[in-house]
Amino acid sequence: MILGADLLRIEDLSISFAMLGGRVDAVRKASLRVSPGKVTALVGESGSGKSVLSQAVMGILPKIAVASGRILFNDPLDDTQTDILKLSHDGPDIRAIRGRRIGKIFQEPMTSLSPLHTIGDQVSEVLTIHEDMSKDERYERTIEMLRLVGFPKPERAFRMYPFELSGGMRQRAMIALALICRPALLIADEPTTALDVTIQAQILRLLKDLQQEFNMAMLLITHDLGVVANVADEVVVIYHGEVMEAGTVEDIFRRPTHPYLKGLMAAVPHFDMKPGERLKALREVPVNASQLLGKSGGKEPPGPEILLSARDLSKSYKVRKAGFFRQPDETPMRAVDGVSFDIRRGECLGLVGESGCGKTTVSKMLMRAVTPDAGSILFHDRQGPIDVLRAEGAQLQRLRSKIQMVFQDPVSSLSPRMTVQNILSEPLEIHKRGTPKSRLEMVSALMEVIGLNSRYLNRYPHSFSGGQRQRIGIARALALGPELLICDEPVSALDVSVQAQILNLLKDLQKDLGLTYLFISHNLAVVDYMADRIAVMCAGRIVELAPREILMGAPVHPYTKSLLAAVPFPDLDRPLDFSALQAANASDMRNWSAPFREDDDGHGLATADLGDGHLVLARNNADVRELRP
Structure with a gap:
């Protein structure tokens, strides 16, 4: 392949840090490429050198770092080739590339965004630095980008602060900030690690759509092989700073050769595991x-079968709508709404649901x-x-x-x-x-x-x-x-x-x-x-509870089905259906079928027993036979 065919080519890159206990080699003779319009996934454990390598590409390595090799960036905008390692960290040449031609999404959006500035100010600041635009033009471009990344009311989001947004929305703001200048290359450093499965599916779909719309290349840094299987075109596996294996996503998943890659795949829990089958940890x-x-x-005489019983737990919090110096207009927000369950002695009860559904609040109630x-x-x-x-x-x-x-x-x-x-x-x-x-x-x-x-x-x-x-x-x-x-x-x-x-x-x-x-x-x-049994929570309620094999094999509630549909499998034969995925609306009751929706007055739901310990929240008058799959 000729050099010009690669947007980014890293050749024999070595990065080390001078520490008190001696030199630490973070990256050792690593080579990889990112092709125009393609997604290259960089896969490895924490400490393998992924983030350090991305810092080198952005030109933001710490001063104590010693780097050798070449990082060649071929900018299609002016058809020039630049060795990023040779540029000064704060010089005008690297500033013309960093943020403008190469954007980066950081792993933790809460610590990456300034808490003192609004979302709009932070996104438009990139345009202030890199583009010659009037204030009105910057505002219009920012509003357009916020709309593109999925803010339903971008004008309102422009004036909001990061702490007012959920984790998924903060990550969308981070994506808007990285893409506002329409870069040729996007570096996404663990963009979905801390997100719910449904929010993760939204972000992956968003990144895929934006990448195709802008014809942008992406270096995706992750340890989630399910994400890699659904998004990547090429995969590079790195371990202790060394590239162990590289190839197309087809080669990596269907014909893995390196023992480390095979070990990573065996360590991933998946839905096809047999009863009693054990995960194979690398160490x-x-x-x-x-x-x-x-x-x-540890070994005591057996006690009652039911270890803990929770009945009709409810908890509301008052949300402050007014400012500090005005009388607060407090409206209660129900975090937990009539939750009941039993935990049997010796079992593992799983409790799943999106962030904000009330899982942790329930656990804190049990702990008093x-x-x-x-x-x-x-x-x-x-x-x-x-x-x-x-x-x-x-x-x-x-x-x-x-x-x-x-x-x-x-x-x-x-x-x-x-x-x-x-x-x-x-x-x-x-x-x-x-x-x-x-x-x-x-x-x-x-x-x-x-x-x-x-x-x-x-x-x-x-x-x-x-x-x-x-x-x-x-x-x-x-x-x-x-x-x-x-x-x-x-x-x-x-x-x-x-x-x-x-x-x-x-x-x-x-x-x-x-x-x-x-x-x-x-x-x-x-x-x-x-888990032996699994309870699914949505908006403060348990909407479905069943033995593990029943819930995973024959879910009934629409919310449970949406959660399962949003899970990315590390399997090329089971891709996420992005076109059919309604992950953004998984918890919106209006999108559920009639038997699972409340009446107009907000009442009318009760727990229906489908047999074999399978419970589901449905209308009082719903026919149990119709609910069964």
């Missing part, structure tokens, strides 16, 4: 739960971190039932030790000022368990259980990887020997290979310690792997 974590048996009450407006929660302990909402004194203390939580973010949920030993021993100290010597023994046993060496006890959280930090969070939750573990998106921030480690660890612990899980996630493939 298995040895689990020794026998260390805790007898210390944390949020008080519901109405409803009841009963925890059926082996010593007798506990009214969660009214427990006090010793009973509340006992309840706290029986229900523990594993949080979504392994970074912010661990104190940066405490060593691992202090983090793991803190619950034991609060609940006055044992002596200092026995606590140290327990902490060492917990480290053994999660597959970390006890010599790491004096380290701080920042010295661990994301997966290791999440394992420490799990160990902390296990310290008091709980009966119910609430896992709130425990793997959403992790790579697919580390995710497989954590999911296998949780399954092993459930089997060995007799744990019960409430597993909250928006990743349906993960829930399918973990």
Whole structure:
């Protein structure tokens, strides 16, 4: 292939950082290309060098970075070739390319957008820097771009601040900012990692449409093979800074050759897994739960079949409509609306739904971190039932030790000022368990259980990887020997290979310690792997609840069907149907079929029993036989 045929060609790129402990090689002799109008996916785990490579293309490497090789950008606008590595970081030449000819979407839109400026100001600022336009022309171009990326009222969005937008809408604003100058190349760095499956489908469809409309090339950085299979034309697999395999999407998925790529594919949970089949993590974590048996009450006599019962839980929040210096006009927003379910002892109940549907609010009610407006929660302990909402004194203390939580973010949920030993021993100290010597023994046993060496006890959280930090969070939750573990998106921030480690660890612990899980996630493939039964939440209500195999194989509710239709499969033979996908309206009741919609007065829905534990929210007068698939 002649050089001019590539929009971007990277040749023998090496990037290293001079650190106190010695030189760190982030990228080693990497070579790849991006063709005009095509999507090249750069796939790899965290720490493999993907983002550093993208920084080099944008000319925003840190000053301590040492780079060699060539990054050749062939601009079709003026038919010139530029070696980006030779340009000064702040010179006029790189500024003419960066933001104007090469745009970038960053992974976390909340930290990438300024909280002090409106969306319109931030998007139009790019035009101020790169284009010779009047203020009115900049406004019109910005409004047009906001409309193109899917803002229904772009004039209103122009005046809004980032914190007023949802995660999906912030990502749309980030895309508008990157594309406002119509660049030849778009670098998308994990653009859908933290988004719900339906929002992810919207963003992927949007990127695909805009790429075709602008005839734009894209370098897509991701670790999600499902996204790659649905969007990419070519794939480059990188590991520890080295390119392991590269080729067309057909070659990579149908004929993978490198063991690392095969390992990545085997680590992805999918809907075709057989009962009892185990994810193949790249690096298995040895689990020794026998260390805790007898210390944390792992194998105890069986208790009541129902471990926890929640009935008619409701919670409303008042939304402030006025400014700080005026009398607030407060209108209640119902976050949870009449939620009822049971968690059986020893099972894993999955709770799925989009962001904002009330999943985390429900979990906080079970932990008594949020008080519901109405409803009841009963925890059926082996010593007798506990009214969660009214427990006090010793009973509340006992309840706290029986229900523990594993949080979504392994970074912010661990104190940066405490060593691992202090983090793991803190619950034991609060609940006055044992002596200092026995606590140290327990902490060492917990480290053994999660597959970390006890010599790491004096380290701080920042010295661990994301997966290791999440394992420490799990160990902390296990310290008091709980009966119910609430896992709130425990793997959403992790790579697919580390995710497989954590999911296998949780399954092993459930089997060995007799744990019960409430597993909250928006990743349906993960829930399918973990859960025995699945509850689907939408707009504060549970719209469908069924055993895993029934819900995944024969869903009834339109919202459940929309969620499943939006899941990107790492399989070329099962592509997302972007033309038929109504992901943007999945939670809009007006698009549901008549049996699942409320009456005009906002009432008339009840839980219908379809048999075999399959419950669905439908109209009072709906015929159960018609609801069955």
